[in-house]
Amino acid sequence: MKNLDIIHRYYEYANAGRWQEWCDLFADDQEMDEQLAGHISGLAPLREAMAGMGRAYAVFQNTPTAMFVDGDHGAAVSHISARAAHFPDEPIEANVMNHFVFRDGKIAYMANFHDSKPFEPFLRQLAQD
Template sequence: MNTAEVVDRYYELANRGEWDAWCDLFAPDQTMDEQLAGHVEGRETLREMMKGFPAMYAAFANTPRFVVVQGEQAAVISHISAMTHSGTAVEAEVCNYFRIVDERITYMTNIHDTVPFAPVVGR
């Protein structure tokens, strides 16, 4: 897969809730700077973190609005629409940056307003 295909697959798997397959898109030694979870190193650390994701959301969608790909890098502006199990809606604009090497995400960061997520993370 090229960079654009990996990015497309990232959103496809996230929107289907296939978190184990989603984690497989990342390199074993990946690094992620996640707005809410902080600095995450290693695919297996990420996989453990994502096991709790279905308990947080009854519904989750991350829809790309604008995608830029250049070589091994991509930036995506997207919109998250989610619903907690208690019925709280989460709506947020997001920007993700990806570095993809040998068909795996080696680095990713996301930037978004944390306020819409306060009911989910208790902040």
């Protein structure tokens, strides 16, 4: 699979709630710097973190607006529209930038960057659980 196709699938799977297939896009030794979750090393911890994603959000859509690939590096700009499961009346709207590093047809490294303030309902929900 080409690197640009991997980015397309990243968003396709996330928006469909296909989190295990989404995790399949990552290398076994992947490294991730996720704005809300922090640093995640390895595929097994990533799968564990994503296992509850379908229950965490009542609605989750991450719509890409631009994608770029240069060799083994890629980036995507997107917009998240979501609602935390426990606070569905409080919309989450955030612009996001993702940086990807690819190796052997998988995502070896990914980092995302966004304002955390719009995710306050989600973070409040985590504090309650």
